Protein backbone atom coordinates (compact mmCIF):
# COMPACT_ATOMS: atom_id res chain seq x y z
CA UNK A 1 0.00 0.00 0.00
CA UNK A 2 1.28 3.46 -0.79
CA UNK A 3 0.07 7.00 -0.24
CA UNK A 4 -0.86 8.89 -3.40
CA UNK A 5 -1.34 12.66 -3.50
CA UNK A 6 -3.24 14.07 -6.49
CA UNK A 7 -3.04 17.78 -7.31
CA UNK A 8 -5.91 18.89 -9.54
CA UNK A 9 -9.25 17.10 -9.79
CA UNK A 10 -10.80 18.17 -13.05
CA UNK A 11 -11.02 15.79 -16.05
CA UNK A 12 -7.56 14.20 -15.79
CA UNK A 13 -7.53 14.16 -11.99
CA UNK A 14 -11.08 12.82 -11.73
CA UNK A 15 -10.31 9.95 -14.13
CA UNK A 16 -7.15 9.13 -12.22
CA UNK A 17 -8.84 9.28 -8.81
CA UNK A 18 -11.81 7.13 -9.83
CA UNK A 19 -9.58 4.53 -11.53
CA UNK A 20 -7.39 4.31 -8.45
CA UNK A 21 -10.25 4.24 -5.95
CA UNK A 22 -12.31 1.70 -7.93
CA UNK A 23 -9.47 -0.71 -8.77
CA UNK A 24 -6.88 -0.28 -6.01
CA UNK A 25 -8.76 0.61 -2.79
CA UNK A 26 -5.74 -0.52 -0.74
CA UNK A 27 -3.92 2.72 -1.64
CA UNK A 28 -4.45 5.90 0.36
CA UNK A 29 -5.49 8.84 -1.84
CA UNK A 30 -5.36 12.52 -0.88
CA UNK A 31 -6.84 14.96 -3.42
CA UNK A 32 -6.30 18.72 -3.67
CA UNK A 33 -8.09 21.17 -5.92
CA UNK A 34 -8.10 24.95 -5.60
CA UNK A 35 -11.48 25.31 -7.29
CA UNK A 36 -14.84 24.98 -5.53
CA UNK A 37 -16.20 22.62 -8.18
CA UNK A 38 -14.75 19.71 -10.11
CA UNK A 39 -15.41 17.89 -13.40
CA UNK A 40 -17.01 20.90 -15.16
CA UNK A 41 -17.44 20.19 -18.88
CA UNK A 42 -16.18 23.36 -20.56
CA UNK A 43 -17.77 22.20 -23.81
CA UNK A 44 -21.09 23.08 -22.18
CA UNK A 45 -20.19 26.76 -21.71
CA UNK A 46 -21.10 27.81 -25.26
CA UNK A 47 -24.16 25.54 -25.25
CA UNK A 48 -25.45 27.13 -22.06
CA UNK A 49 -24.42 30.73 -22.75
CA UNK A 50 -26.01 30.37 -26.22
CA UNK A 51 -29.12 28.76 -24.61
CA UNK A 52 -28.88 25.58 -26.66
CA UNK A 53 -29.23 23.99 -23.22
CA UNK A 54 -31.28 25.68 -20.51
CA UNK A 55 -29.11 25.03 -17.47
CA UNK A 56 -25.52 24.16 -16.58
CA UNK A 57 -26.66 21.60 -14.00
CA UNK A 58 -25.84 18.56 -16.12
CA UNK A 59 -22.33 19.76 -16.91
CA UNK A 60 -20.72 18.12 -13.86
CA UNK A 61 -20.19 14.38 -13.59
CA UNK A 62 -18.28 13.96 -10.31
CA UNK A 63 -17.94 15.60 -6.90
CA UNK A 64 -16.02 15.71 -3.63
CA UNK A 65 -18.72 13.47 -2.12
CA UNK A 66 -18.14 10.75 -4.72
CA UNK A 67 -14.41 10.62 -3.88
CA UNK A 68 -15.10 10.70 -0.13
CA UNK A 69 -17.63 7.88 -0.44
CA UNK A 70 -14.73 5.82 -1.83
CA UNK A 71 -12.53 6.75 1.14
CA UNK A 72 -10.36 9.45 -0.41
CA UNK A 73 -9.36 12.51 1.63
CA UNK A 74 -10.44 15.55 -0.38
CA UNK A 75 -9.38 19.17 0.03
CA UNK A 76 -11.17 21.54 -2.32
CA UNK A 77 -10.72 25.31 -2.40
CA UNK A 78 -7.21 24.40 -1.30
CA UNK A 79 -4.26 25.44 -3.45
CA UNK A 80 -1.01 23.50 -3.49
CA UNK A 81 1.63 26.21 -3.18
CA UNK A 82 4.87 24.26 -2.95
CA UNK A 83 6.24 20.79 -3.57
CA UNK A 84 9.42 19.55 -1.92
CA UNK A 85 10.25 16.76 -4.35
CA UNK A 86 13.28 15.63 -2.29
CA UNK A 87 11.40 15.29 0.99
CA UNK A 88 8.28 14.12 -0.94
CA UNK A 89 6.02 16.66 0.77
CA UNK A 90 3.46 19.08 -0.57
CA UNK A 91 2.30 22.28 1.09
CA UNK A 92 -1.16 23.70 0.46
CA UNK A 93 -3.27 26.58 1.70
CA UNK A 94 -7.05 26.46 2.11
CA UNK A 95 -9.41 29.40 1.64
CA UNK A 96 -9.22 30.29 5.34
CA UNK A 97 -5.44 30.60 4.92
CA UNK A 98 -4.66 27.44 6.89
CA UNK A 99 -1.54 25.57 5.77
CA UNK A 100 -1.78 21.84 5.10
CA UNK A 101 1.27 19.61 4.63
CA UNK A 102 1.03 16.08 3.25
CA UNK A 103 3.75 13.56 2.46
CA UNK A 104 3.47 11.21 -0.51
CA UNK A 105 4.90 8.02 -1.89
CA UNK A 106 3.58 8.82 -5.37
CA UNK A 107 2.47 12.22 -6.64
CA UNK A 108 0.13 12.90 -9.56
CA UNK A 109 0.16 16.38 -11.10
CA UNK A 110 -3.11 17.15 -12.89
CA UNK A 111 -2.93 20.93 -12.72
CA UNK A 112 -4.23 21.42 -16.25
CA UNK A 113 -3.84 24.54 -18.32
CA UNK A 114 -4.41 28.28 -18.15
CA UNK A 115 -5.84 30.47 -20.90
CA UNK A 116 -3.12 32.54 -22.59
CA UNK A 117 -3.37 36.17 -21.46
CA UNK A 118 -1.92 38.51 -24.08
CA UNK A 119 -0.08 41.60 -22.83
CA UNK A 120 -2.49 44.12 -24.27
CA UNK A 121 -3.36 47.63 -23.07
CA UNK A 122 -6.79 47.37 -21.43
CA UNK A 123 -6.51 43.66 -20.61
CA UNK A 124 -7.65 44.29 -17.01
CA UNK A 125 -10.74 46.36 -17.88
CA UNK A 126 -14.12 45.24 -16.58
CA UNK A 127 -15.78 43.18 -19.28
CA UNK A 128 -12.67 41.29 -20.45
CA UNK A 129 -12.83 37.62 -19.72
CA UNK A 130 -11.69 34.12 -20.55
CA UNK A 131 -13.98 31.10 -20.62
CA UNK A 132 -12.22 28.28 -18.84
CA UNK A 133 -13.88 27.69 -15.48
CA UNK A 134 -17.53 27.26 -14.52
CA UNK A 135 -17.21 30.66 -12.80
CA UNK A 136 -16.24 32.16 -16.19
CA UNK A 137 -19.34 30.63 -17.77
CA UNK A 138 -21.51 32.12 -14.99
CA UNK A 139 -19.90 35.55 -15.51
CA UNK A 140 -20.29 35.37 -19.30
CA UNK A 141 -23.90 34.29 -18.95
CA UNK A 142 -24.62 37.17 -16.57
CA UNK A 143 -23.15 39.63 -19.05
CA UNK A 144 -25.23 38.12 -21.86
CA UNK A 145 -28.34 38.84 -19.75
CA UNK A 146 -27.37 42.52 -19.39
CA UNK A 147 -29.26 44.63 -21.99
CA UNK A 148 -26.42 47.19 -21.88
CA UNK A 149 -24.10 44.62 -23.44
CA UNK A 150 -24.93 44.90 -27.09
CA UNK A 151 -21.68 43.98 -28.88
CA UNK A 152 -19.06 41.41 -27.97
CA UNK A 153 -15.58 40.92 -29.43
CA UNK A 154 -14.26 37.37 -29.34
CA UNK A 155 -10.50 37.21 -29.85
CA UNK A 156 -9.23 33.94 -31.35
CA UNK A 157 -11.22 31.95 -33.91
CA UNK A 158 -10.10 28.56 -32.63
CA UNK A 159 -12.45 26.07 -31.02
CA UNK A 160 -13.48 28.18 -28.04
CA UNK A 161 -13.75 31.42 -30.01
CA UNK A 162 -15.93 30.00 -32.79
CA UNK A 163 -18.24 28.29 -30.29
CA UNK A 164 -18.55 31.40 -28.10
CA UNK A 165 -19.13 33.69 -31.11
CA UNK A 166 -22.06 31.46 -32.10
CA UNK A 167 -23.37 31.61 -28.51
CA UNK A 168 -23.09 35.41 -28.39
CA UNK A 169 -25.03 35.68 -31.65
CA UNK A 170 -27.67 33.24 -30.41
CA UNK A 171 -28.20 35.53 -27.38
CA UNK A 172 -29.07 38.39 -29.72
CA UNK A 173 -25.81 40.34 -29.33
CA UNK A 174 -23.60 41.59 -32.14
CA UNK A 175 -20.69 39.14 -32.33
CA UNK A 176 -17.26 40.09 -33.70
CA UNK A 177 -14.73 37.30 -34.10
CA UNK A 178 -11.06 38.20 -34.63
CA UNK A 179 -8.09 36.01 -35.55
CA UNK A 180 -4.55 36.80 -36.62
CA UNK A 181 -4.64 33.96 -39.15
CA UNK A 182 -6.37 34.03 -42.54
CA UNK A 183 -9.10 31.55 -41.60
CA UNK A 184 -10.95 30.21 -38.57
CA UNK A 185 -10.02 26.85 -37.00
CA UNK A 186 -6.61 26.90 -38.69
CA UNK A 187 -5.11 24.47 -36.17
CA UNK A 188 -7.52 21.70 -37.03
CA UNK A 189 -8.44 21.90 -40.73
CA UNK A 190 -6.96 23.03 -44.01
CA UNK A 191 -8.25 26.19 -45.63
CA UNK A 192 -10.29 24.18 -48.17
CA UNK A 193 -12.63 23.25 -45.29
CA UNK A 194 -12.27 26.21 -42.95
CA UNK A 195 -13.34 28.63 -45.66
CA UNK A 196 -16.70 26.85 -45.52
CA UNK A 197 -16.84 27.42 -41.76
CA UNK A 198 -15.91 31.09 -42.32
CA UNK A 199 -18.86 31.34 -44.73
CA UNK A 200 -21.21 29.57 -42.27
CA UNK A 201 -20.26 32.03 -39.54
CA UNK A 202 -20.75 35.05 -41.77
CA UNK A 203 -24.01 33.77 -43.30
CA UNK A 204 -25.43 33.37 -39.80
CA UNK A 205 -24.46 36.88 -38.72
CA UNK A 206 -21.07 36.58 -36.99
CA UNK A 207 -18.77 39.45 -38.02
CA UNK A 208 -15.60 37.57 -38.88
CA UNK A 209 -12.36 39.58 -39.00
CA UNK A 210 -9.42 37.49 -40.17
CA UNK A 211 -5.79 38.57 -40.57
CA UNK A 212 -6.45 41.09 -37.80
CA UNK A 213 -4.44 41.45 -34.62
CA UNK A 214 -5.71 43.24 -31.56
CA UNK A 215 -3.67 46.29 -30.55
CA UNK A 216 -5.65 47.38 -27.49
CA UNK A 217 -8.85 46.93 -25.55
CA UNK A 218 -10.34 50.36 -24.95
CA UNK A 219 -12.23 52.03 -22.10
CA UNK A 220 -11.67 53.83 -18.78
CA UNK A 221 -12.81 51.22 -16.30
CA UNK A 222 -15.13 49.17 -18.51
CA UNK A 223 -14.67 47.88 -22.05
CA UNK A 224 -16.04 50.32 -24.64
CA UNK A 225 -14.17 49.15 -27.70
CA UNK A 226 -11.38 47.17 -29.28
CA UNK A 227 -8.66 48.40 -31.64
CA UNK A 228 -6.95 46.15 -34.15
CA UNK A 229 -4.31 46.81 -36.80
CA UNK A 230 -7.22 47.43 -39.19
CA UNK A 231 -9.76 49.48 -37.25
CA UNK A 232 -11.76 50.39 -34.12
CA UNK A 233 -14.89 48.56 -33.06
CA UNK A 234 -17.40 49.61 -30.42
CA UNK A 235 -17.90 46.63 -28.12
CA UNK A 236 -19.08 46.20 -24.51
CA UNK A 237 -17.34 42.93 -23.71
CA UNK A 238 -14.24 41.02 -24.87
CA UNK A 239 -13.79 37.25 -24.67
CA UNK A 240 -10.20 36.04 -24.97
CA UNK A 241 -9.73 32.61 -26.56
CA UNK A 242 -6.24 32.45 -28.03
CA UNK A 243 -5.19 29.07 -26.65
CA UNK A 244 -3.98 27.39 -23.46
CA UNK A 245 -0.60 27.11 -21.76
CA UNK A 246 0.19 24.17 -19.48
CA UNK A 247 0.00 25.08 -15.80
CA UNK A 248 3.36 23.75 -14.59
CA UNK A 249 4.59 26.39 -12.14
CA UNK A 250 4.73 23.88 -9.26
CA UNK A 251 7.14 21.44 -10.87
CA UNK A 252 8.92 22.96 -13.81
CA UNK A 253 12.13 23.66 -11.88
CA UNK A 254 12.44 20.02 -10.86
CA UNK A 255 10.85 17.99 -13.66
CA UNK A 256 11.93 17.79 -17.29
CA UNK A 257 9.73 19.95 -19.48
CA UNK A 258 8.79 20.10 -23.15
CA UNK A 259 10.86 22.80 -24.86
CA UNK A 260 7.98 24.18 -26.93
CA UNK A 261 5.66 25.19 -24.11
CA UNK A 262 6.91 23.94 -20.71
CA UNK A 263 4.44 21.05 -20.33
CA UNK A 264 5.73 18.23 -18.12
CA UNK A 265 7.51 15.67 -20.29
CA UNK A 266 6.00 12.24 -19.68
CA UNK A 267 6.54 8.76 -21.08
CA UNK A 268 3.82 6.38 -22.24
CA UNK A 269 3.12 5.52 -18.58
CA UNK A 270 2.54 9.20 -17.71
CA UNK A 271 5.71 9.08 -15.62
CA UNK A 272 7.79 12.26 -15.46
CA UNK A 273 11.58 12.50 -15.13
CA UNK A 274 11.05 11.85 -11.38
CA UNK A 275 9.92 8.19 -11.11
CA UNK A 276 7.59 8.95 -8.19
CA UNK A 277 5.81 11.76 -10.01
CA UNK A 278 3.18 11.30 -12.73
CA UNK A 279 1.67 14.10 -14.82
CA UNK A 280 -1.63 13.88 -16.69
CA UNK A 281 -3.98 15.96 -18.81
CA UNK A 282 -3.33 19.48 -20.02
CA UNK A 283 -0.20 19.98 -17.89
CA UNK A 284 1.59 17.08 -19.62
CA UNK A 285 2.82 16.12 -23.08
CA UNK A 286 1.26 13.44 -25.27
CA UNK A 287 2.79 11.06 -27.79
CA UNK A 288 1.45 11.93 -31.23
CA UNK A 289 1.12 8.84 -33.43
CA UNK A 290 0.89 11.00 -36.54
CA UNK A 291 4.18 12.76 -35.76
CA UNK A 292 5.68 9.72 -34.00
CA UNK A 293 6.96 12.27 -31.54
CA UNK A 294 6.15 14.17 -28.36
CA UNK A 295 3.51 16.88 -28.71
CA UNK A 296 1.10 19.04 -26.72
CA UNK A 297 -2.65 18.68 -27.38
CA UNK A 298 -5.03 20.07 -24.75
CA UNK A 299 -8.25 18.05 -24.91
CA UNK A 300 -10.53 16.56 -22.27
CA UNK A 301 -10.42 13.22 -24.08
CA UNK A 302 -6.62 13.03 -23.77
CA UNK A 303 -6.88 14.15 -20.15
CA UNK A 304 -9.27 11.36 -19.20
CA UNK A 305 -7.24 8.61 -20.88
CA UNK A 306 -3.98 9.86 -19.38
CA UNK A 307 -5.58 9.80 -15.91
CA UNK A 308 -6.61 6.17 -16.34
CA UNK A 309 -3.12 5.19 -17.55
CA UNK A 310 -1.40 6.97 -14.65
CA UNK A 311 -3.63 5.36 -12.01
CA UNK A 312 -2.86 1.83 -13.19
CA UNK A 313 0.87 2.48 -13.46
CA UNK A 314 1.31 4.16 -10.10
CA UNK A 315 -0.57 1.25 -8.51
CA UNK A 316 1.88 -1.17 -10.12
CA UNK A 317 -0.05 -2.39 -13.20
CA UNK A 318 2.16 -1.51 -16.16
CA UNK A 319 0.04 -0.24 -19.03
CA UNK A 320 1.18 2.03 -21.84
CA UNK A 321 -0.78 4.81 -23.48
CA UNK A 322 -1.75 4.15 -27.12
CA UNK A 323 -0.58 7.66 -27.98
CA UNK A 324 -3.08 10.11 -29.44
CA UNK A 325 -4.23 11.61 -32.71
CA UNK A 326 -5.84 14.71 -31.21
CA UNK A 327 -9.23 13.76 -32.67
CA UNK A 328 -11.68 16.63 -32.37
CA UNK A 329 -14.97 17.99 -33.63
CA UNK A 330 -17.16 21.07 -33.73
CA UNK A 331 -20.76 21.85 -34.66
CA UNK A 332 -21.66 25.48 -35.47
CA UNK A 333 -25.09 26.62 -36.69
CA UNK A 334 -25.66 22.98 -37.67
CA UNK A 335 -22.45 22.67 -39.71
CA UNK A 336 -20.32 19.77 -38.46
CA UNK A 337 -16.57 19.39 -38.79
CA UNK A 338 -14.34 16.62 -37.43
CA UNK A 339 -10.63 16.02 -37.75
CA UNK A 340 -7.84 13.82 -36.50
CA UNK A 341 -4.06 13.78 -36.87
CA UNK A 342 -2.27 16.40 -38.97
CA UNK A 343 -3.58 18.92 -41.48
CA UNK A 344 -1.68 19.15 -44.76
CA UNK A 345 0.01 22.32 -43.56
CA UNK A 346 1.01 20.80 -40.21
CA UNK A 347 2.31 17.66 -41.92
CA UNK A 348 4.46 19.72 -44.28
CA UNK A 349 5.73 21.86 -41.41
CA UNK A 350 6.69 18.64 -39.59
CA UNK A 351 8.86 17.67 -42.56
CA UNK A 352 6.71 15.00 -44.22
CA UNK A 353 6.45 14.76 -48.03
CA UNK A 354 2.79 15.28 -47.28
CA UNK A 355 0.10 14.67 -49.88
CA UNK A 356 -3.66 14.99 -49.75
CA UNK A 357 -6.58 13.29 -51.42
CA UNK A 358 -10.02 14.86 -51.27
CA UNK A 359 -13.53 13.97 -52.33
CA UNK A 360 -16.98 15.48 -52.14
CA UNK A 361 -20.24 13.60 -52.50
CA UNK A 362 -23.73 13.28 -51.08
CA UNK A 363 -23.95 11.27 -47.90
CA UNK A 364 -26.67 8.98 -49.37
CA UNK A 365 -27.68 7.93 -52.91
CA UNK A 366 -29.36 10.84 -54.74
CA UNK A 367 -32.76 9.09 -54.60
CA UNK A 368 -32.83 9.55 -50.80
CA UNK A 369 -34.60 12.76 -49.71
CA UNK A 370 -32.65 13.60 -46.51
CA UNK A 371 -29.26 14.28 -47.98
CA UNK A 372 -26.35 16.69 -47.74
CA UNK A 373 -22.91 16.87 -49.35
CA UNK A 374 -19.88 15.74 -47.36
CA UNK A 375 -16.31 16.90 -47.91
CA UNK A 376 -13.39 14.72 -46.92
CA UNK A 377 -9.62 15.29 -46.99
CA UNK A 378 -7.13 12.58 -46.12
CA UNK A 379 -3.51 13.61 -45.55
CA UNK A 380 -0.79 11.00 -46.05
CA UNK A 381 2.96 10.68 -46.26
CA UNK A 382 4.04 10.50 -49.90
CA UNK A 383 7.12 8.45 -48.93
CA UNK A 384 5.63 5.75 -46.69
CA UNK A 385 1.96 6.21 -47.79
CA UNK A 386 1.04 6.23 -44.05
CA UNK A 387 -2.18 8.12 -43.24
CA UNK A 388 -1.31 11.23 -41.19
CA UNK A 389 -4.63 12.97 -40.84
CA UNK A 390 -8.25 13.26 -41.95
CA UNK A 391 -10.88 15.99 -41.98
CA UNK A 392 -14.59 15.84 -42.80
CA UNK A 393 -17.28 18.53 -42.98
CA UNK A 394 -21.01 18.46 -43.65
CA UNK A 395 -24.47 19.39 -42.43
CA UNK A 396 -24.77 15.61 -41.96
CA UNK A 397 -23.66 14.05 -38.69
CA UNK A 398 -20.46 12.55 -40.06
CA UNK A 399 -18.76 12.49 -36.66
CA UNK A 400 -18.41 8.73 -36.19
CA UNK A 401 -16.41 8.30 -39.41
CA UNK A 402 -13.41 10.10 -37.91
CA UNK A 403 -12.85 7.36 -35.32
CA UNK A 404 -11.79 4.96 -38.08
CA UNK A 405 -9.14 7.44 -39.20
CA UNK A 406 -7.97 7.90 -35.64
CA UNK A 407 -7.38 4.14 -35.39
CA UNK A 408 -5.84 4.09 -38.89
CA UNK A 409 -3.25 6.69 -37.84
CA UNK A 410 -2.58 4.89 -34.56
CA UNK A 411 -2.10 1.60 -36.43
CA UNK A 412 0.03 3.16 -39.21
CA UNK A 413 -2.42 2.17 -41.96
CA UNK A 414 -1.52 3.31 -45.49
CA UNK A 415 -3.78 5.21 -47.87
CA UNK A 416 -3.56 2.20 -50.24
CA UNK A 417 -4.80 -0.19 -47.57
CA UNK A 418 -7.86 2.02 -47.07
CA UNK A 419 -8.96 1.47 -50.69
CA UNK A 420 -10.26 -2.04 -50.00
CA UNK A 421 -11.39 -1.68 -46.39
CA UNK A 422 -14.82 -3.27 -45.83
CA UNK A 423 -17.25 -0.37 -45.46
CA UNK A 424 -20.93 -1.35 -45.31
CA UNK A 425 -23.64 0.21 -47.48
CA UNK A 426 -27.29 1.00 -46.75
CA UNK A 427 -29.11 3.85 -48.53
CA UNK A 428 -30.38 5.21 -45.20
CA UNK A 429 -26.78 5.82 -44.17
CA UNK A 430 -24.39 6.03 -47.12
CA UNK A 431 -23.48 5.18 -50.70
CA UNK A 432 -21.94 1.99 -52.13
CA UNK A 433 -19.11 4.07 -53.59
CA UNK A 434 -18.75 6.11 -50.44
CA UNK A 435 -16.56 9.19 -50.10
CA UNK A 436 -14.04 7.47 -47.83
CA UNK A 437 -13.33 4.70 -50.34
CA UNK A 438 -13.41 7.15 -53.25
CA UNK A 439 -10.92 9.51 -51.58
CA UNK A 440 -8.58 6.54 -51.03
CA UNK A 441 -9.01 5.16 -54.56
CA UNK A 442 -8.30 8.52 -56.17
CA UNK A 443 -5.19 9.18 -54.04
CA UNK A 444 -2.08 9.77 -56.20
Ligand SMILES: Cc1cc2nc3c(=O)[nH]c(=O)nc-3n(C[C@H](O)[C@H](O)[C@H](O)COP(=O)(O)OP(=O)(O)OC[C@H]3O[C@@H](n4cnc5c(N)ncnc54)[C@H](O)[C@@H]3O)c2cc1C
Pocket residue numbers: 007008009010011012013032033034035038041042043044045046078079080081110111112113114131132133160247250280281282283298299300301302303
Ligand atom coordinates in the same frame (compact mmCIF):
# COMPACT_ATOMS: atom_id res chain seq x y z
C1 LIG B 1 -14.79 26.41 -23.15
C2 LIG B 1 -14.04 25.12 -23.31
C3 LIG B 1 -14.57 24.12 -24.12
C4 LIG B 1 -13.88 22.92 -24.28
N1 LIG B 1 -14.43 21.94 -25.08
C5 LIG B 1 -13.80 20.76 -25.22
C6 LIG B 1 -14.38 19.71 -25.98
O1 LIG B 1 -15.48 19.85 -26.53
N2 LIG B 1 -13.68 18.56 -26.10
C7 LIG B 1 -12.48 18.37 -25.50
O2 LIG B 1 -11.90 17.26 -25.62
N3 LIG B 1 -11.90 19.35 -24.76
C8 LIG B 1 -12.53 20.53 -24.61
N4 LIG B 1 -11.96 21.54 -23.88
C9 LIG B 1 -10.63 21.34 -23.31
C10 LIG B 1 -10.72 20.60 -21.98
O3 LIG B 1 -11.62 21.27 -21.11
C11 LIG B 1 -9.35 20.51 -21.31
O4 LIG B 1 -8.49 19.84 -22.18
C12 LIG B 1 -9.51 19.75 -20.00
O5 LIG B 1 -10.19 20.56 -19.07
C13 LIG B 1 -8.16 19.34 -19.41
O6 LIG B 1 -8.42 18.70 -18.19
P1 LIG B 1 -7.33 18.71 -17.03
O7 LIG B 1 -7.97 18.01 -15.88
O8 LIG B 1 -6.04 18.19 -17.54
O9 LIG B 1 -7.05 20.23 -16.71
P2 LIG B 1 -7.99 21.41 -16.16
O10 LIG B 1 -9.38 21.26 -16.67
O11 LIG B 1 -7.26 22.66 -16.47
O12 LIG B 1 -8.03 21.17 -14.58
C14 LIG B 1 -6.93 21.38 -13.77
C15 LIG B 1 -7.39 21.33 -12.33
O13 LIG B 1 -6.26 21.54 -11.48
C16 LIG B 1 -6.60 22.46 -10.43
N5 LIG B 1 -5.36 23.12 -10.01
C17 LIG B 1 -4.48 23.78 -10.78
N6 LIG B 1 -3.43 24.22 -10.05
C18 LIG B 1 -3.68 23.82 -8.78
C19 LIG B 1 -2.97 23.97 -7.54
N7 LIG B 1 -1.80 24.61 -7.48
N8 LIG B 1 -3.51 23.44 -6.42
C20 LIG B 1 -4.71 22.77 -6.46
N9 LIG B 1 -5.40 22.61 -7.60
C21 LIG B 1 -4.90 23.11 -8.74
C22 LIG B 1 -7.62 23.39 -11.08
O14 LIG B 1 -8.44 24.02 -10.12
C23 LIG B 1 -8.40 22.43 -11.99
O15 LIG B 1 -9.52 21.87 -11.32
C24 LIG B 1 -12.64 22.73 -23.66
C25 LIG B 1 -12.11 23.74 -22.84
C26 LIG B 1 -12.81 24.91 -22.65
C27 LIG B 1 -12.26 25.95 -21.75
Ligand SMILES: NC(=O)c1ccc[n+]([C@@H]2O[C@H](COP(=O)([O-])OP(=O)(O)OC[C@H]3O[C@@H](n4cnc5c(N)ncnc54)[C@H](O)[C@@H]3O)[C@@H](O)[C@H]2O)c1
Pocket residue numbers: 043118155156157158159160161163178179180181184185186187212213214241242243244297298299328329330
Ligand atom coordinates in the same frame (compact mmCIF):
# COMPACT_ATOMS: atom_id res chain seq x y z
N1 LIG C 1 -14.64 21.12 -29.63
C1 LIG C 1 -13.51 20.89 -28.96
O1 LIG C 1 -12.94 19.81 -29.00
C2 LIG C 1 -12.93 22.01 -28.15
C3 LIG C 1 -13.71 23.11 -27.81
C4 LIG C 1 -13.12 24.14 -27.09
C5 LIG C 1 -11.80 24.05 -26.70
N2 LIG C 1 -11.07 22.95 -27.02
C6 LIG C 1 -9.64 22.87 -26.69
O2 LIG C 1 -9.27 23.84 -25.70
C7 LIG C 1 -8.00 24.41 -26.00
C8 LIG C 1 -8.09 25.91 -26.04
O3 LIG C 1 -8.97 26.34 -27.08
P1 LIG C 1 -8.74 27.74 -27.79
O4 LIG C 1 -9.89 27.99 -28.71
O5 LIG C 1 -8.38 28.75 -26.77
O6 LIG C 1 -7.41 27.49 -28.63
P2 LIG C 1 -7.20 27.11 -30.19
O7 LIG C 1 -5.81 26.68 -30.29
O8 LIG C 1 -8.27 26.20 -30.67
O9 LIG C 1 -7.41 28.49 -30.96
C9 LIG C 1 -6.68 29.64 -30.68
C10 LIG C 1 -6.91 30.62 -31.84
O10 LIG C 1 -6.42 31.89 -31.43
C11 LIG C 1 -5.73 32.46 -32.53
N3 LIG C 1 -4.78 33.43 -31.98
C12 LIG C 1 -3.62 33.20 -31.35
N4 LIG C 1 -3.08 34.36 -30.92
C13 LIG C 1 -3.94 35.34 -31.29
C14 LIG C 1 -3.97 36.75 -31.10
N5 LIG C 1 -3.00 37.38 -30.45
N6 LIG C 1 -5.01 37.44 -31.62
C15 LIG C 1 -6.01 36.82 -32.27
N7 LIG C 1 -6.04 35.48 -32.45
C16 LIG C 1 -5.03 34.76 -31.97
C17 LIG C 1 -5.10 31.29 -33.25
O11 LIG C 1 -4.80 31.60 -34.60
C18 LIG C 1 -6.20 30.23 -33.12
O12 LIG C 1 -7.10 30.29 -34.20
C19 LIG C 1 -7.56 23.81 -27.34
O13 LIG C 1 -6.65 22.77 -27.11
C20 LIG C 1 -8.85 23.27 -27.92
O14 LIG C 1 -8.65 22.14 -28.78
C21 LIG C 1 -11.61 21.94 -27.76
